[in-house]
Amino acid sequence: xxxxxxxxxxxxxxxxxxxxxxxxxxxxxxxxxxxxxxxxxxxxxxxxxxxxxxxxxxxxxxxxxxxxxxxxxxxxxxxxxxxxxxxxxxxxxxxxxxxxxxxxxxxxxxxxxxxxxxxxxxxxxxxxxxxxxxxxxxxxxxxxxxxxxxxxxxxxxxxxxxxxxxxxxxxxxxxxxxxxxxxxxxxxxxxxxxxxxxxxxxxxxxxxxxxxxxxxxxxxxxxxxxxxxxxxxxxxxxxxxxxxxxxxxxxxxxxxxxxxxxxxxxxxxxxxxxxxxxxxxxxxxxxxxxxxxxxxxxxxxxxxxxxxxxxxxxxxxxxxxxxxxxxxxxxxxxxxxxxxxxxxxxxxxxxxxxxxxxxxxxxxxxxxxxxxxxxxxxxxxxxxxxxxxxxxxxxxxx
Numbered sequence: 001x002x003x004x005x006x007x008x009x010x011x012x013x014x015x016x017x018x019x020x021x022x023x024x025x026x027x028x029x030x031x032x033x034x035x036x037x038x039x040x041x042x043x044x045x046x047x048x049x050x051x052x053x054x055x056x057x058x059x060x061x062x063x064x065x066x067x068x069x070x071x072x073x074x075x076x077x078x079x080x081x082x083x084x085x086x087x088x089x090x091x092x093x094x095x096x097x098x099x100x101x102x103x104x105x106x107x108x109x110x111x112x113x114x115x116x117x118x119x120x121x122x123x124x125x126x127x128x129x130x131x132x133x134x135x136x137x138x139x140x141x142x143x144x145x146x147x148x149x150x151x152x153x154x155x156x157x158x159x160x161x162x163x164x165x166x167x168x169x170x171x172x173x174x175x176x177x178x179x180x181x182x183x184x185x186x187x188x189x190x191x192x193x194x195x196x197x198x199x200x201x202x203x204x205x206x207x208x209x210x211x212x213x214x215x216x217x218x219x220x221x222x223x224x225x226x227x228x229x230x231x232x233x234x235x236x237x238x239x240x241x242x243x244x245x246x247x248x249x250x251x252x253x254x255x256x257x258x259x260x261x262x263x264x265x266x267x268x269x270x271x272x273x274x275x276x277x278x279x280x281x282x283x284x285x286x287x288x289x290x291x292x293x294x295x296x297x298x299x300x301x302x303x304x305x306x307x308x309x310x311x312x313x314x315x316x317x318x319x320x321x322x323x324x325x326x327x328x329x330x331x332x333x334x335x336x337x338x339x340x341x342x343x344x345x346x347x348x349x350x351x352x353x354x355x356x357x358x359x360x361x362x363x364x365x366x367x368x369x370x371x372x373x374x375x376x377x378x379x380x381x382x383x384x385x386x387x388x389x390x391x392x393x394x395x396x397x398x
Contacts, residue, residue, distance in 0.1 A: 038064070038286050043073040045083045046096040046271065048190045050211040052304040053271040056127060057096045059301020060308075063294040070290075078188030079159035081110055084119075084274075093279060094124065094287070096271040099245050100162040102318045107353060107382060108395050109161035112375045117361075118353035118382075120277040122322035124284055125291055126269035127307030128314055131208040132225070132251035134265045135170050136196075139222025139256070143202060146174025146226050152202040154181040155192045163189065167205045169243035170266075173228050173235040197221075207270055208254025208263060209303040217255040225257065228265045239266065244394055245318060253303045269307070269314055275322055277350075284324025292328070315339050320346035349391050356385035 042064075047053035054076060061072035075092060077083035080100035086092045095101075104111045107118035137143040143152065149171065156178075157163045168178060184201050186192045193212035196204035197219055206213050208225060217223040229235055230248045239246055249267040257263045273291075275284060292310050299305050306312070315321070315329065320343050329335040360381040369377070379397035386393040 038068050038070050038290060039283070040069065041071045041073070042094070042287075043075060043086075043092040044094045044096050044273075045075045045077050045086045045092045047083070047098070048076045048078055048188065051189065052131075052207055052210045052302050053096055053098070055211065055302035056271060056298075056305050056308070059298035059305055060291060060294070062301070063297040064290060066297065067294050068290060078190065079157060080104075080162050081159045087274065087276065088119065093275060093283070095274045097274045098162045098270050098272065099166070099243075099268050100160075101272050101274045102245060103161050103165075105319050105350060105353070106394070107357060107378070109165065110159055111161075112378055113371060114374060117357040117378070118350065120350055120354070121319055122275055122277050122279070122284075122325075123317065123319050124273040124275055124288055124322055124325050125308060125313060126272045126317070127304055128267070128269045128312045129209070129304040129307030130251060130253040131257075131304055132249055132254065132263050132265040132267045133166055133205070133207050133246070133270065134225045134228070134263065135167060135203045135205050136213060136216065136223050136225050136255070137203050138199075138216070139224045141202070141221070141224075143224075143226070146170060146228075147176065149174065149203060149226075150176060150180050152181055153184050153200070154178075154203055155195065155201050155205070156183045156185050157189060157192055158185055158187055160189065163192075163205050165243055166246065169239045169246055170205075170226070170228065172238035172242050173232070175238070207267075207304065208251050208257050208265075213255040223256050225254070225263045225265065227263070230264055253306075269317065270304075272319075274319075277322070279322060279324070281322075281324040281327065284322045285327045286324075288325045288328040310334070316342045318346070320350065348389075349386070352385050352389045352391065353382065356382050359385070 044057055046057040054074065057074050061074060064070040064072050075086060083095050083097050084100065084104055087095045101121055103109050104119045105121050107116065143149060154167065171177065171181065186195060190212065192204050195201045197216055213223060228239065236248065245268045246266040247268065249265065251257055251263040251265060252259045254263065291308060295308055316339055326335055360378050376397045379395070383393040383396045
């Protein structure tokens with residue numbers, strides 16, 4: 001055998017060995033995901049009983065019980081704080097939360113107080129279904145468009161910035177603010193919808209597939225969802241100034257909504273399965289895999305459950321993903337370099353927010369300041385740090 005033939009043979013063998021090593025590495029990575037085990041018991045916080053967020057969690061819980069013999073305890077919380085607090089004090093490992101995951105990362109609104117501040121939260125998976133987030137009115141009433149809510153009774157749910165900021169953003173589409181309506185304070189999401197059905201308020205916020213909306217649909221009043229026109233640039237400019245997470249969407253699922261009667265409005269992922277950055281990587285990877293592979297068994301648990309499909313995941317969102325979830329996405333081959341760069345920037349933003357929080361709390365003694373003054377000071381420092389790092393603060397001190 002001549003030298004050139006030996007060189008070609010050696011090159012071929014090296015290529016084969018390297019190829020096998022690469023294949024083995026990928027196979028081991030995928031195999032590792034398959035072999036991950038779930039604990040026998042877990043706990044999640046979620047929205048109130050009867051909501052789509054709660055119902056979707058129940059569907060996943062049944063799948064986990066049937067497939068993995070996991071007992072999942074779901075703890076309902078009436079507002080954003082009561083859903084995230086159990087996560088932060090390690091009472092639950094995960095929270096089937098809403099957009100308040102984003103607010104808590106940012107340390108804004110209800111999470112701008114002394115006891116909160118920005119938190120190192122991570123996304124596991126999310127539900128982005130065929131529904132919208134919107135405000136509904138009585139179908140037989142005289143409120144036809146958002147601007148008709150001027151001087152009407154609009155709910156403000158205590159401790160629930162996700163509901164209130166989204167409501168404020170939708171009001172902005174109609175060129176209204178809280179000053180233009182009668183603000184009615186209520187203690188929780190279910191209380192808001194009870195008041196709506198009882199005629200004590202004139203509108204209520206929800207995802208279009210949420211259980212309480214069906215009660216209004218079935219009532220003598222009926223239900224109508226107010227429109228956010230997709231071709232109205234001014235409307236959406238005002239919406240995004242208040243709630244940058246809302247995006248135009250044509251819903252085909254929900255109370256009084258169908259393929260034949262879609263709703264022109266906006267949406268964001270809900271629920272968002274949330275955990276802490278420090279959560280065990282293997283646990284998160286195993287749970288992500290279980291939710292993905294078990295989808296056929298819970299997809300009909302609630303009209304919004306379709307949103308858990310892997311192809312519907314928004315892998316470049318506003319809050320970073322947990323490394324355990326990313327490990328599973330990598331095993332599937334769907335995690336890209338662009339996603340990793342986006343992830344790095346989100347983690348860096350959280351680091352800047354953490355530095356700002358530490359610096360603000362290390363300043364002069366502020367114990368005598370009122371909560372309002374204290375929060376305004378935090379919002380100023382927060383904006384200064386984010387601006388200096390090249391990030392948009394989105395929200396600033398008023």
